[in-house]
Amino acid sequence: QIQLVQSGPELKKPGESVKISCKASGYTFTDYAMHWVKQVPGKGLKWMGWINTYTGKPTYADDFKGRFVFSLEASASTANLQISNLKNEDTANVFCARNGRKTNSGAFDFWGPGTMVTVSS
Amino acid sequence: DIQMTQSPSSMSASLGDTVTITCLASQDIGNYLSWYQQKPGKSPKLMIYGATNLEDGVPSRFSGSRSGSDYSLTINSLGYDDEGIYHCHQYYEYPDTFGAGTKLELK
Numbered sequence: 001q002i003q004l005v006q007s008g009p010e011l012k013k014p015g016e017s018v019k020i021s022c023k024a025s026g027y028t029f030t031d032y033a034m035h036w037v038k039q040v041p042g043k044g045l046k047w048m049g050w051i052n053t054y055t056g057k058p059t060y061a062d063d064f065k066g067r068f069v070f071s072l073e074a075s076a077s078t079a080n081l082q083i084s085n086l087k088n089e090d091t092a093n094v095f096c097a098r099n100g101r102k103t104n105s106g107a108f109d110f111w112g113p114g115t116m117v118t119v120s121s
Numbered sequence: 122d123i124q125m126t127q128s129p130s131s132m133s134a135s136l137g138d139t140v141t142i143t144c145l146a147s148q149d150i151g152n153y154l155s156w157y158q159q160k161p162g163k164s165p166k167l168m169i170y171g172a173t174n175l176e177d178g179v180p181s182r183f184s185g186s187r188s189g190s191d192y193s194l195t196i197n198s199l200g201y202d203d204e205g206i207y208h209c210h211q212y213y214e215y216p217d218t219f220g221a222g223t224k225l226e227l228k
Contacts, residue, residue, distance in 0.1 A: 061215070111164035
């Protein structure tokens, strides 16, 4: 069965970096794009961008350009998100989500459980 | 960016009721609209894609429709398991955008 397993919660100080992983199983990893979605506790969902799991090319939403890096370990069917120079406003639950169509033109049919990132001094 | 105006922000209904949640798109998004259900502490679950298509395994009590720029999620015969927050999502063009969410509670 298809699963996305994310790394555990993180507690960081402002200015530090964090790397979140999303390991996929149950399907061919390189056939489907991986998206990243942010949710501040008690708030709505915000799209961060996506990575082409075949070519490794990332696309970032405007608010997530500069300190955010999407990467792959394709041999391990894993997508990663690194956030550098963390700020208090990065405190959120971050989800990876699979695009449900091979053309990356679909809805998000499978989601990871989320990784809670807390930034606090 | 495409704005998705979702309403209501919260609602309370009784067992067996029919409820409708709506998202208004600020520009044309075709049928590139999905609906997700999110339970507390969980990730969103895809319910409807392509505006009207029921995801596999989702009860047929759920349905999606479109009227112009208005997209609706309707839940018939409401049950306790339907409580949660519902989000709409447009994936017509980047950046993808979501509605603000509707919190559905049962009385």
